[in-house]
Amino acid sequence: MRYTASVNKLSQPLVQQLVAQADKLRVGIDRLPNGCTIVDAGINVPGGLEAGRIIAEICLGGMGTVTITHSTYTEHWPLSVTVHTGNPVLACLGSQYAGWSLSHEKYYALGSGPARAMASKVKEGQREPVEELYKELAYQDSADSTVLVIENDAIPPIEIVEKVAIACQVDPSSLTIIVTPTSSLAGGVQVVSRVLEVAMHKAHALHFPLENIIDGSGSAPICPPHPKFVKAMGRTNDAILFAGQVHLFVKGSDTDAEQLAKALPSSTSKDYGKPFAEIFKAVEYDFFKIDPLLFSPASVIVTAVESGKSFRAGQLDNALLDQSFGL
Secondary structure (H helix, E strand, O other), X not given: OOOOOOHHHXXXXXXXXXXXXXXXXXXXXXXXXOOOEEEEOOOOOOOOHHHHHHHXXXXXXXXXXXXXXXXXXXXXXXXXXXXXXXXXXXXXXXXXXXXXXXXXXXXXXXEEOHHHHOOEEEEOOEEEEOOOHHHHHOOOOOOOOEEEEEXXXXXXXXXXXXXXXXXXXXXXXXXXEEEOOOOOHHHHHHXXXXXXXXXXXXXXXXXXXXXXXXXXXXXXXXOOOOOOHHHHHHHHHHHHHHHOEEEEEEOXXXXXXXXXXHHOOHHHOOOOOOXXXXXXXXXXXXXXXXXXXXXXXXXXXXXXXXXXXXXXXXXXXXXXXXXXXXX
């Protein structure tokens, strides 16, 4: 499948809105000596749900919509986020997925958003994508400016900023880095807004043909924030694991659609069954010891568009959600 849309160009109006309305959205704006714009969405400022919603749309490369509404599908947590994109492969995997590992000394973070699609490195005299995923997607973006979203409770050091600018082949003055602490309201919204993306990532891990996924939507409850990082991270994950709902529209056979539906829910993982913070503690805070197939929505519907048949699997778990959210 050939992708021609630029996630960087499509997301820039959203970045400009976030910066221009910083006071309204309660985010902080700082410009580093090298010209890079830093958006603080919850470290030294309150931030908020609306800031998180806009950041989530930035993460989607301007190719999706994120709405905040009240819903009755969970027993006790009506505040929900709904995500939709007509190009889930490019929006979710080509932009939103947090696939860029960045580190300098003791600072470590995963980068998500449009800058990932521009990032490249020199290997054997040629430039190639930083992430192998882009080779499979056959997608490489280019633009005059770019934006990266980092989930962390500290502003990245200048060395990481310079690394990102070099990899994206832009001057630092053309780079915006948005920092969203997991414990903040904005950070919580932007993570829970990955409910569709985790389904796409799991479909990819299950080797379902990405070109056959033609549309998708997802929703999940917005979790209450928690001041401790592990608890906050656990709640954002659990919102998706225990109450995330996704609907995918796919081409191909009914058999393939049904198999995908059965394999997608989080409850198929061997690690499912208790709040994520407890799982994380049990493996001594080593992500690599957790079953990667755990990260997926609670309930899914897969519709085979060529036959009109739909297949549903998984279910919401209100008890585990309440336990995680501290009710």
